[in-house]
Amino acid sequence: MSTHKSSKRYERQMNLQSLPDNFQDLLRNSKVLILGAGGLGCAASIYVAAAGVGKITVVDRDTINEPDLNRQILYTPEDIGKKKAKTCVERLHKFNPDIECVGLAKEINDKLLKDLVPKHDIVMDLCDNYSTRIKIAEACQKYGRQCVVAAVNGLEGFVMVTDKGSACFGCLYPDEVKLSVSPPRVLGAAAGNVGVLAAMRCILTLCNVGKVGVMYCLDFINMIIDEIEITKSTNCHVCCKA
Ligand SMILES: [Zn+2]
Numbered sequence: 001m002s003t004h005k006s007s008k009r010y011e012r013q014m015n016l017q018s019l020p021d022n023f024q025d026l027l028r029n030s031k032v033l034i035l036g037a038g039g040l041g042c043a044a045s046i047y048v049a050a051a052g053v054g055k056i057t058v059v060d061r062d063t064i065n066e067p068d069l070n071r072q073i074l075y076t077p078e079d080i081g082k083k084k085a086k087t088c089v090e091r092l093h094k095f096n097p098d099i100e101c102v103g104l105a106k107e108i109n110d111k112l113l114k115d116l117v118p119k120h121d122i123v124m125d126l127c128d129n130y131s132t133r134i135k136i137a138e139a140c141q142k143y144g145r146q147c148v149v150a151a152v153n154g155l156e157g158f159v160m161v162t163d164k165g166s167a168c169f170g171c172l173y174p175d176e177v178k179l180s181v182s183p184p185r186v187l188g189a190a191a192g193n194v195g196v197l198a199a200m201r202c203i204l205t206l207c208n209v210g211k212v213g214v215m216y217c218l219d220f221i222n223m224i225i226d227e228i229e230i231t232k233s234t235n236c237h238v239c240c241k242a
Pocket of ligand 1 (some may be wrong): 130167168169170171172233236237238239
């Protein structure tokens with residue numbers, strides 16, 4: 001259990017307008033499951049940690065490679081070859097020793113989701129492949145957990161928060177969208193922006209602030225954020241299963 005010995009750490013985020021009086025307690029008592037420790041996961045996890053969320057679990061089975069370093073800002077050249085999940089939580093723990101951080105270098109599959117999703121208050125889907133995203137959406141529906149879904153490609157990205165009863169990732173993408181370039185091209189600052197926005201949505205959702213079932217689409221060339229209401233599909237293969 002987190003002790004938050006250093007209360008001064010959070011004094012500049014006390015009494016923020018529009019947030020509940022018990023904001024810090026809500027965060028301290030929250031558990032966030034971060035799925036993916038890549039460009040989005042690096043940017044999101046450090047701000048979730050900075051806010052003082054009591055427990056963060058990071059899952060990613062991959063190792064750090066040199067082409068990751070343009071956007072995966074928690075890692076250095078010395079980390080090449082190390083597991084992302086372990087390295088990520090080492091940085092989070094060093095950054096904020098008040099909080100509990102667990103890193104799991106495991107595959108995100110149904111078994112892992114069945115074990116972890118019910119133990120956390122909210123899930124962040126920051127991974128990069130369609131079939132895993134569908135599995136995460138299914139688990140969040142099954143166990144009634146809200147999910148912050150984020151994606152980035154090139155100089156565009158989106159963030160949405162789903163809930164039981166709202167539209168889900170499967171409503172939005174019934175089929176996999178094939179990217180024109182593989183592996184996808186991503187500017188680090190774009191991944192950072194989308195990751196930080198995902199952290200913002202996560203923090204606010206833990207305090208019951210903000211909308212769910214709404215997608216924020218970011219266009220960095222024109223510096224536009226569009227808010228799109230996502231309609232729940234009546235035949236979604238994820239959230240309309242019997
Ligand atoms: Zn759905």
